[in-house]
Amino acid sequence: MSTSIRVVLVDDHAVVRAGLAQFLTASGDIEVVGTASDGAQAVAVVSETRPDVVLMDLQMPGTDGVEATRAICRDVPGTDVLVLTSFSDSERIHGALDAGAVGYLLKDADPDDVLAGIRAVSRGESPLHPKAARALLGRRAEVRPTLTVRETEVLGLLQAGLSNKQIATRLGISDRTVKAHLGSVFARIGVQDRTQAALWAERHGL
Known part of the structure; x- marks a missing residue:
């Protein structure tokens, strides 16, 4: 039964x-x-x-x-x-x-x-x-805004725990450029800081 x-x-x-x-x-x-x-x-x-x-x-x-x-x-x-x-x-x-x-x-x-x-x-x-x-x-x-290739790279390295300086060194760009990319990423995905951005990236499989 x-x-x-x-x-x-x-x-x-x-x-x-x-x-x-x-x-x-x-x-x-x-x-x-x-x-x-x-x-x-x-x-x-x-x-x-x-x-x-x-x-x-x-x-x-x-x-x-x-x-x-x-x-x-x-x-x-x-x-x-x-x-x-x-x-x-x-x-x-x-x-x-x-x-x-x-x-x-x-x-x-x-x-x-x-x-x-x-x-x-x-x-x-x-x-x-x-x-x-x-x-x-x-x-x-709605929650998958389009990121540029570079923005995706920066977000992925942020999620991996790299600092802005380490990201800049890894990608061969300046700290200021990294900050600019992160500012754009934060605005596109609707977050306020690095921690929120890392969590967003994890949830969306980046």
Whole structure:
């Protein structure tokens, strides 16, 4: 007999929690092991029950779904968060996925899509509503500004830990030119200092 997918439901509306619990339990392969009405309660319930998947609403009183997701992903390894919300704006999508959610669905989805999403997460996949996928693709385009070859070289050496003087020596240019390149890089990628620039380069595989 196959093992059930253990799920915790998080939503501030009792009728939503009850309806989801009934529907998911009837599926036969999903076991609802806990529910929560806000983010703080969600973290406590998930820490106690250690489910496979958390079905997480975002807008709730007190600790919201994004903060709860961040805490769960940090403190409860092995549990994945799948967002189920009414909101499709880019800010919430980015916030939830940056916090560690592995999928993002909207409440107007067909019930079978929610079932499929939970099963997909249990298989290690990342189900995304088309609006969430578009938001991610849009951000990907935005966060990869075009750098010149020289700017890319300078940023790569900065990431490697070289000082401005060492970069200048390595590239055969003056310290002043290095500073000029870095100023241009900082402006293009939207950071304020060397540390932020190095982190940006690491995140974007430079």
